[in-house]
Amino acid sequence: MALYEVRARKWENGWELRVPDVGVTWSPTLGDAPARAREFISAQLDREERTVHVDLQPHVSEELDQLAVEARRALHIADEAVRTASAKLREIVQGLSAAGLPLPDVAQYLGVPQQRLEELLRD
Known part of the structure; x- marks a missing residue:
């Protein structure tokens, strides 16, 4: 099993999901972001989805x-x-x-x- 840090940043169409050393995808909601990130990582790295774990780190603004x-x-x-x-x-x-x-x-x-x-x- 592998753990991937996923940096989620709010934008007008949902959430940009940036995975260091893997790439960038998006999710319409923060609730869907972990599943979307797992799907993306497993597709990019040719891994089984069940072996991919994500550490979702949402970001809106420093103050918030x-x-x-x-x-x-x-x-x-x-x-x-x-x-x-x-x-x-x-x-x-x-x-x-x-x-x-x-x-x-x-x-x-x-x-x-x-x-x-x-x-x-x-x-």
Whole structure:
């Protein structure tokens, strides 16, 4: 298997896909870009498509690219915080339930909607 860096740059007709040492193709959407790049690389290099992996690197502008990196980083941090909070809530709900509190009282005690607690317990 081979990994190819694919630099995607927005232009009026979609996305230009530049593959160093291979060539340039395009995709109408960013969502289609990985498949288009794989097809292009495999055709240019006479490789089976399943052996081609792409590292898609989209580019719009320096400012927007930097904002996208910051947004993805913030989302990752937020997702991690939600996972941590969910684990702590499951632990405290189990403890409070074991102490004899019914779920409506647990929800009131924690200030969390009962429906959310039920979802956490199902997960």
